[in-house]
Amino acid sequence: MKMSELWEILEKSFKGHEVKTKIIRYLFMHGVGLTEKGKFRCGDIEIPNNKIARALNVSSVTLSHTVKMILHDPTLAEIFLNLEPTYSMKGYIPKYNVLRIHLKREEDISKLISEIVPKFDNLVRLVVHLKPDNNLEVELILKTRSK
DSSP, rough: OHHHHHHHHHHHHTOOOHHHHHHHHHHHHTTEEOTTOOEEEETEEEHHHHHHHHHHTOHHHHHHHHHHHHHHHHHHHHHHHHOOOOOOOTGGGGGEEEEEEEEOOOOOOOOOOEEEEIGGSEEEEEOOOOOEOOOEEEEEEEOOOOO
């Protein structure tokens, strides 16, 4: 499934629910998943619901309803039960030998991964960003060798 298709599923599932869309966008973009019991998690670390509600400036009731909607939909449940966190290297890039490539088209991702990435045996990290206008931006970060 393409990333744009995945995002389309998320957007359609919460169409007409502006606050709930804000919640799932936040969870998805930060890699905050759910446990089967409806608890928030970042990897294996559980995050209290009130911390998420406070970060998003939403009520805990709305947050709980959003979680219930996610877990009652098999497609959404599969996404959020398997969602894993990622990291950003924005602060790292200017200081060290790092190459940062931005891609705007999904077709370019497979070409990049199959043709360019195998040539590097260094740190490779692919980061997907959802921009405010709901367009995906893909960022490939390569740690390069020092001279």
